[in-house]
Structures are given as structure tokens and as C-alpha cells.
Amino acid sequence: xxxxxxxxxxxxxxxxxxxxxxxxxxxxxxxxxxxxxxxxxxxxxxxxxxxxxxxxxxxxxxxxxxxxxxxxxxxxxxxxxxxxxxxxxxxxxxxxxxxxxxxxxxxxxxxxxxxxxxxxxxxxxxxxxxxxxxxxxxxxxxxxxxxxxxxxxxxxxxxxxxxxxxxx
Amino acid sequence: xxxxxxxxxxxxxxxxxxxxxxxxxxxxxxxxxxxxxxxxxxxxxxxxxxxxxxxxxxxxxxxxxxxxxxxxx
Numbered sequence: 001x002x003x004x005x006x007x008x009x010x011x012x013x014x015x016x017x018x019x020x021x022x023x024x025x026x027x028x029x030x031x032x033x034x035x036x037x038x039x040x041x042x043x044x045x046x047x048x049x050x051x052x053x054x055x056x057x058x059x060x061x062x063x064x065x066x067x068x069x070x071x072x073x074x075x076x077x078x079x080x081x082x083x084x085x086x087x088x089x090x091x092x093x094x095x096x097x098x099x100x101x102x103x104x105x106x107x108x109x110x111x112x113x114x115x116x117x118x119x120x121x122x123x124x125x126x127x128x129x130x131x132x133x134x135x136x137x138x139x140x141x142x143x144x145x146x147x148x149x150x151x152x153x154x155x156x157x158x159x160x161x162x163x164x165x166x167x168x
Numbered sequence: 169x170x171x172x173x174x175x176x177x178x179x180x181x182x183x184x185x186x187x188x189x190x191x192x193x194x195x196x197x198x199x200x201x202x203x204x205x206x207x208x209x210x211x212x213x214x215x216x217x218x219x220x221x222x223x224x225x226x227x228x229x230x231x232x233x234x235x236x237x238x239x240x241x
Contacts, residue, residue, distance in 0.1 A: 034180040037187035038218045108178040108205075118184050 012041045012162040014155065019168065020052030022061040022100060022112065028168045029053075029115035035164075036122035043162075044119070045155040047129035051136070054128050054143045058113050062097045073099055120146055127154055174203040175232065182208050183215050186237065190221065193239045198224065201235045208233055 013035050017028045028050075032042045046054050052061065065071045066087040072079035073096075086092065104111065110118075119126070126147045133139070133149065140149060148154070159165045172189045174182035182203045189199050201212070209226070212235045216223040225236035 030180050033184055037180075037184050038215060108176045108181075110178070110181050114181075122184075122187075 010039060010041055011164070012043075012158070013164040014043045014045065014159050014162045014166070016155070016165075016167045017044055017046045017050035017053060018048050020049035020061070022063040022097060024168070025053050025061060025112045026109075026115075028166075029112060029119060031166070032124045033115055033118045033122060036119070036124050040164075042119075043125040043127060043155075043158045045127045045129065045150075045158075047132050051128060051132050051138070053112065053116070054126060054147055056142065056144050058116070061112060062093055063100045064093045065096050066093070071096075073103070075099075116144070120144075125158075169236070170197065170199045172199060172201045174201055174205070174208075176204060178205055179207050179211065183211055186212070186215070186235075190237065190239050195239055195241045197239050199237045199239065201237065203233045203235070204231055205233075206231075208235075212237070 013032075015028045015032060019025070028044060032044055035042050063071075064087065065082040066084060069081070072081050074080075082092065082096075087096075103109075126144075128140075128143055128147050128149045130149050130151050140147075170189060170193055172185055174185055177185070182201065182205055186199065186201050189201075193199060205211075209228075212226065213223060215221070216237060220240040222238040222240065223235060224238050225234070227234050
């Protein structure tokens, strides 16, 4: 396919990002960056807890085993599950987050910071939901640079023209 | 031939780094990628089919996967 054909046939994808936990931040950023690498024009719409992923600093992202029976952490050849009663104890969220961050590093999995940077580099459009920002009292100054702020109509315009629309 | 060492990296980094490396090449140039991610076998084929770049060569030895990609126009 020549360069001109590639542009003429450029596919589009949108992703609605609604989750802000450390683990659930992966699927939207992995798909967005990979799609962009495969010449897809990508827009991400961050709403409710997903908006956490646009904060300037991502060090606050956490993961919790609470209410997640599918979370099994590999530890010394075993897979560790935490009962809800224990997962609710103070410090368990911080511990799970530390374990997860270490695991991510050890397995050569990119950090969310790295993936977001890659998304920005590859010109993935990131739209912050204005209503969510008003609701939780965040301003543009809290967010990473280069994002667009908009609402449902901004998203819908993109979605109607896209080949793939995902809700994560 | 340009080379990219993606050993130890997991999905989607080998693809993202390959894309970035291909950007700096001229059409017809080749890029050699070495990776240890077993998923990269399927991923590099899919990447090349979708982007129109040519997967000239691929091999595996002791868990290290080697790909040679020729950049399309």
C-alpha cells in the first residue's frame, strides 16, 4: 500500500476510558498506542474515574484486591488471592499497589507513564470530560498538557465517523 | 541495516519501538528487531500485514525472536 493510499484509507478508533485503577489503565493505553502504531487515528475520551489517567502525575494510581475475586498475584511459584475481609484492612491497597508495580517492572511491562507518553508522541487525541472535571472540581491545571476538554457531543462526532468504538 | 533490541520488553513495547524505529528509515530500508516476547511472533506478522511493511525474515533461537522488516513507501 502506498503512503497516499494509507492516508486515504486511514481507520479511526475511539475509546471511552472510565476506569482509573492502576491495572485497568492498561487496556485503553495499550490498544490506543498499538492502534496508532498501526496507522489508526485514535481518540480517547476520559470520563469519571478514567480522568485520573490524565492527571499530571500518575504516582497516585492504585490497585485493590477488594471485590476482585479474579486477582491472583504470583508469589514464590504460587498464586496469592486475598479474601475480601483481609483486602479491606488498612494498608492492603498500598501493599497490593507496591506488589503490582514491582511485578510490572520485573516482567518488562511498560509503566502507564511510558504508555501515556507513547500515546502523546503518536498523536493520540485525549479528550477530558468537562462534566467530570466540574463534578470532582478539577481544572486544566491538574491535567497533563496537550489534552482537549469536551463533552459527549465532542465524543459522538468522532464515534460516528470511527471504524471501532470501545468502552473500557 | 538498522537494529532494535526489544529483549525483555513485553506487549506492546516491541511494536511501539519498532514503529518508532521504522519512522527514521527511508522506504526500502530494513530494520532488524530482536525480542523475547513470545507474543511478538503473532504481533509482528499482524503489524506488518496491517501497515503494509514487509516481514522479510523471522526466526527463533533459544527464546530470542528475530524479525527483519522492510519499510514500505
